[in-house]
Amino acid sequence: MDPLTLIMLAVLAVLIFFMFRNSRKRQAEMRDLQSKVVPGAKVMTNFGLYGTILSIDEDENQVELEANPGTVLSLHRQTIARVVDPVVSDEVAAETTEGEPEFGERVDDVPSDEKPDAKKSDD
Structure with a gap:
């Protein structure tokens, strides 16, 4: 057997593995959903x-x-x-x-890093 055939068979085996894994996941999600449907x-x-x-x-x-x-x-x-x-x-x-503010939320008492009397250079 040449290496290309071995690589193709390995890729096929990986694809089959992921197909079975995905179907089991979907079945578990459906069972979970059906148990909540009351x-x-x-x-x-x-x-x-x-x-x-x-x-x-x-x-x-x-x-x-x-x-x-x-x-x-x-x-x-x-x-x-x-x-x-x-x-x-x-x-x-x-x-x-109580922790960090959410995205877009205003917080009034946030300390700023700049001093108000410090001037920025125009360089």
């Missing part, structure tokens, strides 16, 4: 609709989703893209804001 959960669909799950029909693979109060939609279970995370409580938010 009545009362706030979700987002593949087409960007947010709502709350009212009921799930396992036999028909349908979900009753309330988009607005009084508006109930019947969707296929696989159209649920993700479960929307709950809003962070005020106590947790206060703990995270």
Whole structure:
């Protein structure tokens, strides 16, 4: 066997390894998502609709989703893209804001490195 054939077989083996790894990751993510999809959960669909799950029909693979109060939609279970995370409580938010300022946030009492009476040279 020549070296080029060995290299081609090695590349093929690596590609097959990554294909199996990716499919296992996707399956694990889907199992995790399906375990979070329960009545009362706030979700987002593949087409960007947010709502709350009212009921799930396992036999028909349908979900009753309330988009607005009084508006109930019947969707296929696989159209649920993700479960929307709950809003962070005020106590947790206060703990995270004590450190560095966020991007774009103004901070008034930041010490400056320059002295106000120092002149810059025009060189």
